[in-house]
Amino acid sequence: xxxxxxxxxxxxxxxxxxxxxxxxxxxxxxxxxxxxxxxxxxxxxxxxxxxxxxxxxxxxxxxxxxxxxxxxxxxxxxxxxxxxxxxxxxxxxxxxxxxxxxxxxxxxxxxxxxxxxxxxxxxxxxxxxxxxxxxxxx
Amino acid sequence: xxxxxxxxxxxxxxxxxxxxxxxxxxxxxxxxxxxxxxxxxxxxxxxxxxxxxxxxxxxxxxxxxxxxxxxxxxxxxxxxxxxxxxxxxxxxxxxxxxxxxxxxxxxxxxxxxxxxxxxxxxxxxxxxxxxxxxxxxxxxxxxxxxxxxxxxxxxxxxxxxxxxxxxxxxxxxxxxxxxxxxxxxxxxxxxxxxxxxxxxxxxxxxxx
Numbered sequence: 613x614x615x616x617x618x619x620x621x622x623x624x625x626x627x628x629x630x631x632x633x634x635x636x637x638x639x640x641x642x643x644x645x646x647x648x649x650x651x652x653x654x655x656x657x658x659x660x661x662x663x664x665x666x667x668x669x670x671x672x673x674x675x676x677x678x679x680x681x682x683x684x685x686x687x688x689x690x691x692x693x694x695x696x697x698x699x700x701x702x703x704x705x706x707x708x709x710x711x712x713x714x715x716x717x718x719x720x721x722x723x724x725x726x727x728x729x730x731x732x733x734x735x736x737x738x739x740x741x742x743x744x745x746x747x748x749x750x
Numbered sequence: 751x752x753x754x755x756x757x758x759x760x761x762x763x764x765x766x767x768x769x770x771x772x773x774x775x776x777x778x779x780x781x782x783x784x785x786x787x788x789x790x791x792x793x794x795x796x797x798x799x800x801x802x803x804x805x806x807x808x809x810x811x812x813x814x815x816x817x818x819x820x821x822x823x824x825x826x827x828x829x830x831x832x833x834x835x836x837x838x839x840x841x842x843x844x845x846x847x848x849x850x851x852x853x854x855x856x857x858x859x860x861x862x863x864x865x866x867x868x869x870x871x872x873x874x875x876x877x878x879x880x881x882x883x884x885x886x887x888x889x890x891x892x893x894x895x896x897x898x899x900x901x902x903x904x905x906x907x908x909x910x911x912x913x914x915x916x917x918x919x920x921x922x923x924x925x926x927x928x929x930x931x932x933x934x935x936x937x938x939x940x941x942x943x944x945x946x947x948x949x950x951x952x953x954x955x956x957x958x
Contacts, residue, residue, distance in 0.1 A: 619946045633828040644870070648829065673928050676867055703944065713828040721868040747873065748830060749805050749852050749887075 614657035615683050616706045624688050624700055634713035640747040642678045643720030645727035651740040654707035655716070657683040663737045667717060670730040675722035680715050681708040716742065752810040752818060753801035757781075759814040760790040772832070779836035781811070781819055786840065789815060798833060805886040807849050809838070820847055820881060843882035848915055850874050852887045853906070853922070859895035861925030866897040869924045875903060876915040885909055892923060900924045 630652035640646040660681060667677050683706035690701035710716065717734060719727045728744055735742050760771070760778060768778045776792040791814070801809055802824065811817045819838035827834055841847055852874050862868050875888065890906060904918035 617945045619948050621948050623944070623947055635828060638828050639830060650829075673865065673867070676869060713830075720870055721862075745830060748826070749802065 614661050614706070616657060617682075617684060620686070623686060623703055625685050628685075628709070630709060630711055632711065634711040637680060637715060638713040640715055640718055640745055642680075643676065643718035644722075644747050645720075645724065645731070646680075646715040646718045646745045646747075647731045647734060647738075647742050648745045649710045649714045649716055649738075649740055649742055650712055652711050653740045654685070654687070655681060655683070655710055655739065657706045657708075659737060659739060660708060660716075663717065663734045666737055667719070667730050667734045670733055671719065671722055671726070675726070675730075676720045678718040678720070680718060681710060683708045685709055710740065715745070752808040753797070753804065753806045754810045754812055755793040755797050755801065756813045757791040757793055757811040757815045760792045763790060768835070772834070777833050777836055779838055781815060781817065781838045781840065783839040783841070791815060791838075793836065795833065798836065802833070805852060807851070807884045807886075808841070808881055811838070818843065818881070820849070841881040843880065845881050846878055847881050847884070848876060848878045849884055850876050851885055854887045854889050855892050855923060856889050857891045857893040859892045859925055861895050861897035861899060864897045865928070866925040867928045868892075868895075869926055871921040871923060872903060872916075875906065877908065877912050878915050879909075879912040883909070883911060885912065890922070895923065895925050897925050897927065 638648070660679060660683065664677065664679055671677060685707050686703040687705050687707055688701040689704040716738070717731070719730060722730070724746070731744050757779070758776070771778055771792050772795070775795050777795050777798050779791045779793050781789045781791055791811075801821070807821055809819055809821060811819055817840055820841045821836065822839045823837040824833055825835040826832065853872060855870060859866070859868055888906060888908065895901065901922050901924070902918060903914060903916055903920045903922050905922060906914065908914060
């Protein structure tokens, strides 16, 4: 099943705005290489999962993949051919709100060349522009 | 060996002047410490990039200011692509300083060849040593790491006169059995279950 929170305080949320760049979650922390978002946007839980599967198939058994984003936000929609009114629609899917600079995935235990190929496969799944980043030296 | 940075004194301060400097290929910096006056400097971006790439902590300032300094803090932009500002602190070569250095794993672990997964937990370590003898990085050989084995910071072989400041019991690297891949997919019938709403049950019972 695609990612979603276990417990929430409110089922529905307002749309909100994505302003500015990521000031946290913008560094490679767990692995050696990362995939960094260059644009802001909503990434669906299904998309995060599709990326995870694409990467996992490549690094199977060798490296360790870390997913750094989680879909906390519910997106509602009203059914087709519905008359106006009757309130806000029902939650349809869950998304992660991503600011430019956010590290989406990390990879450890593989060579840089392997990580580049793996993230290139993963990047095709992403609805936003992304780039390959390395862990910064201490 | 300390990297050399050509330092120029910076008279015009402020955001706009700093941006102008960065456009011109120089990075604003400040030098402080040893009870002396703070000095605002600018250093060439390419020289600084080389120093950071090599993992140098100690730099030799030349030009308007001649001194040896320790890189105290580096401010990066949000994408981690460009350096915005540099903090330098005055040090003498014999002074003992506390710095963070990277740990580099070397060799191939037999545990990985046996189907294990290498988990590198500590990528950097805090050490105390003489400013002149700060290692650029600490290399750690994992040629004896077997499947299921865990090595801690205590297993690090530090150079002479280098003291470990972090907890020696902290995990450095492990070789673990890979977790079975989670087979995830939408539940049959395409019906997506919803998360539990905090406090909803209590509310409904009150109403009832």
